[in-house]
Amino acid sequence: MELGVFYILAAVIVVSGLLVVTLKNIFHSALMLILCLFGVAGIYILLHADFLAAVQVLLYVGGVTILMIFAIMVTHQLTGKKIKHYNEQPVPAGLIILSLLILLIVSITRTAFEVADKAEPMPTVAVIGRALMTDYVLPFEVVSVVLLVALIGAIVIARRD
């Protein structure tokens, strides 16, 4: 049962991911990206990461991709001119990637992981929240600095003056 769900989600992710990088119409690519990110959220649920799945949907699907669609709509005339973008050198790039993929898969299958047989705490929010306030308080604050810089920087760059 679980394996079946995994394969369905994996198929959704791989197919939509491939479409993201190959579709001629960039707007369709963005829609496929949304599907792909939903699939990843499903994988998180399968891995019992409920909080992350919610974050994925809210932040990625709801935030980042919408931002991208806005950018596409600002930079392309949606009506009239056709939105197209081309792939260059897909064959050499594909060959490089194929060898990278084989390398990765061989490495993964040949590594013996020490799988721990412990149950994870449910719900995960409490544990994550506590860790963010104790052991990971510094990275947490550093992320806030990144977000501040990105916020101000994006305004500075995109503002007319």
Add this chain to the structure above:
Amino acid sequence: MATLEHYLILSAILFCIGVFGLLSRRNAVGILMSIELMFNSANINFVAFSKFINPDILTGQIFSVFVIAIAAAEAAVGLAIVVLLYRNFDIVNIDKINFMKW
């Protein structure tokens, strides 16, 4: 039961798709999408490792939270730059960039 290897191979495929898009796309927003795929594949790895290696402390999931935040910040900055280039110079495709150039 889906094992750790299942998830790792899925993430490897997603990572490779992202790199492929990066090498072959000529549109800045398209490249940004490919980069998001790469970040997502890293996140699948983190969460899978978290579940299978040390499930009781969830470190991998916490790392994923950070990665998602960083990805959002990068997307905002990148799209701001794209909008700037388009508005001032009407450029979206970056034909002059060749990622495979030495």
Add this chain to the structure above:
Amino acid sequence: MIEIPFINLAVIYPEIAIFTASVIVLLVDLFMKGEKQGTLSTITMLGFAAAAIIASRQWFHFETGFSDALIADNFALVFKLLFCAAGVLTLFLSVHYLNREKIFRGEYFFLILSSTVGMMILASANELITAFLGLEVMSVPLYLLAGYDKKKLLSNEAALKYFLMGAFASGILIYGIAFVYGNLGTTNFDEIYRALQGKTLYGEPLLLLGLGLILIGFSFKTAFVPFHSWVPDVYVGTPTPATAFFSIAPKAAGFAILFRLLFKAFAPMMPDITGILWVLAVLTMFAGNLIAIAQRNIKRMLAYSSIAHAGYILIALTTGTADGAKAAILYLLAYTAMNVGAFGIVILLGREGEKDLSIAGYSGLSRRHPIAAAAMALFMFSLAGIPPTAGFIGKFYIFRGAVSAGFIWLAILGVVNSLISVYYYLRVIVIMYMKPEAESDRVITYPLSLMVAIILAAWGTVQIGIFPNSWLNLVRDSVSGFF
């Protein structure tokens, strides 16, 4: 109830000082009316000075904090001091330039400061995720600085290229970190070191792959060949003072984390990867120097020369010894002085709109502007590694370290590359002194702030070159506790 653990803030005092300054800059910029450049640059300067004073007072304290995610040993502190110096020098370079190009806005200082915060975190990171986040804090402002001259196409393109390359590198880096975490169950450098005991790299293909991806991710920042293709375009398009900053500070930060990663966390695996580093070093030196010869634009030439200099420092990294680390720090200090000086002269001789950047345009400069020509000659001599300048001392210790660690061929190839580089550095001097004066309506004013930067850089270049002893002591102390 959440048990709040003891937090040792001392380990991030310098970062706090800089970040506070950056926020004050933003607020003052928002609420102050009228001429504010003087106020803002003073605040920025005070922030750097405060951070530098704090960092120098922590010398030999070896603070650690945040579950050992950060460590403020002397090695980190010397880099923090270097970032402060680079920041202050960049500030002096910027004031006149921003006015000349009419692109002054308060956020410029904010971006420089917040980028420095990221570099400091990177230099003292003792954990992979912290290092990744530090890298992002450093990089995001740099992308924006590259595109700071919004009306210029080149600057915009530089921002886009830098951003896409940087984001790509981040993606590779985080994927590699995930593999290391999955294999060893930890991201802390000390724990990685313990977990690696008794393992051979080739028995762990995924770990090898993870380490390789992490190295590639950081190699983009330090611009090793073949991960350098963004450098020339970004350096040329970026406003010149920011280019000077790019060529020094992020590079030093990248080396800081690479040293900590390879000499501390992955030290047991170091012998397995010296071969790769060896090849990278040779490629980086040759590509940088040979392509630099063909350049006609001074900024482009300095861009390729900065790639070549990263190659020399990579020699020090390859040796894997304490002497190598010392030589690398000394070289970075020397490189900061001489490169800021060279870019200072480029700004001095430039005109509004970034014109007059061709090397041929410097012909006969010595007759009309003897001081500028002499200063440029000094920096070119130093970059070429001719005694008695800082560049010579830096190269001398790097090559000596390589020979004593048994990397004779690497040292020989380094010397060969130094000789190649003499050709294009000396060509600038020959053009300035031997060629007839170019028909030019070049008017040089000598703005005070720019002169301060150039004089400081010249002082550093000569000081390290002639009296290296105190610097050698500093460098020796800075690796204490690291090995």
